[in-house]
Amino acid sequence: MAYLNWSDDLETGIEMVDQDHRVLVDLLNQAHDCIGAGEETATLGSVLHALVDYTEYHFAREERLMQAARYPELPAHRELHQRLARQARDIRGRYAAQPDSVNAREVMEFLRTWLIDHILKQDFRYRPAVTAHPEAVRLASAITFDGNRPAAVNEDGPPVPEPVDFRAHSVLVVDDNPNFQIILRTILKGLGCPSVVLADSASAGLTALESHTPTLMLVDWRMDGMDGLGFVREARRRGIAVPIVMISGYSEPGFDKTAQAAGVDAFLEKPITARNLVDTVSRAVGPG
Numbered sequence: 001m002a003y004l005n006w007s008d009d010l011e012t013g014i015e016m017v018d019q020d021h022r023v024l025v026d027l028l029n030q031a032h033d034c035i036g037a038g039e040e041t042a043t044l045g046s047v048l049h050a051l052v053d054y055t056e057y058h059f060a061r062e063e064r065l066m067q068a069a070r071y072p073e074l075p076a077h078r079e080l081h082q083r084l085a086r087q088a089r090d091i092r093g094r095y096a097a098q099p100d101s102v103n104a105r106e107v108m109e110f111l112r113t114w115l116i117d118h119i120l121k122q123d124f125r126y127r128p129a130v131t132a133h134p135e136a137v138r139l140a141s142a143i144t145f146d147g148n149r150p151a152a153v154n155e156d157g158p159p160v161p162e163p164v165d166f167r168a169h170s171v172l173v174v175d176d177n178p179n180f181q182i183i184l185r186t187i188l189k190g191l192g193c194p195s196v197v198l199a200d201s202a203s204a205g206l207t208a209l210e211s212h213t214p215t216l217m218l219v220d221w222r223m224d225g226m227d228g229l230g231f232v233r234e235a236r237r238r239g240i241a242v243p244i245v246m247i248s249g250y251s252e253p254g255f256d257k258t259a260q261a262a263g264v265d266a267f268l269e270k271p272i273t274a275r276n277l278v279d280t281v282s283r284a285v286g287p288g
């Protein structure tokens with residue numbers, strides 16, 4: 001059963017806002033499931049990253065919306081957003097540094113309370129202003145999930161590629177961890193990806209390829225039965241030439257070369273964030 005059920009009384013009636021709120025509720029449920037299932041640290045870490053990233057994105061959109069609708073209480077609302085974002089970043093930081101120091105259930109309770117409270121008490125207040133300025137929604141919708149990126153400069157590491165436009169991609173995710181599947185789907189949907197197909201094993205992935213050719217594949221390395229490398233080799237043997245990103249929790253010496261020889265274009269390390277997903281996929285897809 002879901003930890004937090006979406007209900008009609010949470011609907012503001014502003015489609016963009018309701019969509020964002022539903023994604024946040026999904027992520028919260030996901031984090032709760034990870035805790036209940038005693039998931040590996042990297043999975044819960046990835047959910048927390050996705051939660052913080054998506055929260056900041058949603059706040060940016062909402063603030064643009066309120067500004068465009070000339071909502072007079074924007075400064076106070078923005079201050080609340082900043083406080084919540086700081087608290088959420090702090091939790092994520094503490095969890096990354098020392099997972100045991102974070103009482104996961106308390107964190108869930110905190111996140112649930114602020115989400116519900118904030119929607120019902122604060123977000124509903126700007127509704128009349130937005131309804132009176134319908135053009136505000138169009139302006140706020142222009143903010144993308146990976147928006148507000150700093151300039152593409154990375155002095156030490158490899159060059160940061162132009163971010164890929166996920167709205168033009170249909171993605172096949174092959175991963176046997178249901179929590180991870182949903183994190184990836186949530187991030188991809190948040191990035192505007194119109195089609196995300198989930199397969200929970202290599203053989204299910206190969207079956208999916210028979211009826212649908214994606215433009216990008218995200219493949220877990222470690223899976224029961226045929227592993228990710230076996231899947232990639234078989235897909236390449238069938239002539240599927242689309243970019244493939246392999247998700248790996250850790251690396252072994254020489255693994256990169258073996259995987260590249262099998263047909264893998266790039267590697268995504270856990271815990272994943274929206275930002276490292278965008279950067280890795282952009283590298284795999286290449287310019288143009």
Ligand SMILES: [Fe+2]
Pocket residue numbers: 021058062119123
């Ligand atoms: Fe909101």
Ligand SMILES: [Fe+2]
Pocket residue numbers: 062077081118122123
């Ligand atoms: Fe808000």
